[in-house]
Amino acid sequence: MSGFTDAALEKKLAELNCSQQSIQTLSLWLIHHRKHHKTIVQVWYRELLKAKPSRKLTMMYLANDVIQNSKKKGPEFSREFLSVLCKAFHNVTDVPDEKTQIGVKKILKVWEDRNVYNNNDIEEFRKATQHHTEQIWTTEIEPPVKKIKPIPEEKDQVHSLPPGDPPDPEELIKALQDLENAASSDAVVREKIANLPPEVSDVSLLEKLDDKEAADKLSKQVDEACSLLDDYNSRLQQELEDRKQVAKMLNDYTYAQRNALALAEQKLEEYREKLQKVTRVQNELKSHLQNLPDLTLLPNVTGGLAPLPSAGDLFSHH
Secondary structure (H helix, E strand, O other): OOOOOHHHHHHHHHHOOOOHHHHHHHHHHHHHOHHHHHHHHHHHHHHHHHOOHHHHHHHHHHHHHHHHHOOOOOOHHHHHHHHHHHHHHHHHOOOOOHHHHHHHHHHHHHHHHOOOOOHHHHHHHHHHHOOOOOHHHOOOOOOHHHHOOOOOOOHHHHHHOOOOOOOOHHHHHHHHHHHHHOHHHOHHHHHHHHOOOHHHOOHHHHHHOOOHHHHHHHHHHHHHHHHHHHHHHHHHHHHHHHHHHHHHHHHHHHHHHHHHHHHHHHHHHHHHHHHHHHHHHHHHHHHHHHHOOOHHHOOOOOOOOOOOOOHHHHHOOO
């Protein structure tokens, strides 16, 4: 994991896009370097002010991801972001844009539901977003109701919600294996559907029926085809739900693995630093040992040293 500098952060913010992977990857990098939280928030806010309107919501999604996912490690980011969030929300919603308004409201709703910030703070954030709500319609002649169009759910709006708890590997493997037997890969049923007589799906062919026996036969075929298709459609619908669930499991698992990787890299850095310190001590110790006298080179005193003079000898007069 690369080291932290203002320039590195600015470059990463410039490369940030609205994809979930891009937001989560940069979020993990910022959380890893949380000791620089003051600088990170300052640079983030500065870049937010300079960002094009279309990128401002992505910057808010990044802040949301950092604030929520750093809480387990400490309050540094939530506290530091608090100092600029009112101004940030005011800036992000400065240009009337329905998509941005919806994204900001979702972030605030999640923060409120999860007690990310207290109610007073949330209220201040909401006030900061309402400075232009009246201007959206001031230049419009028609009533606002006629101007509002339903906004389709944007993929990048899901970033206001962080991933859930990761599944167990065994659970994920089983879910993936179950998809191997999914309806879309059932060649037998698909062949049955492909071999249905054209009469069961083409109304114009009914004119060819000229007797009751043929009509009864076709009626039975149509009933069987309806049952077959109804059952297969139900299975396909279930497969669709299963694949959505597996996609979410993979997303949660991948996010957890990225987080674990970031923590492992952090530990690796810490222990590399410890190794460097121990190595320095080792080298210093070797140097110190080399400078100590070699006891084997001292004179041989096995015969014993001469006895020290007694006190009487010291003070006797000759």
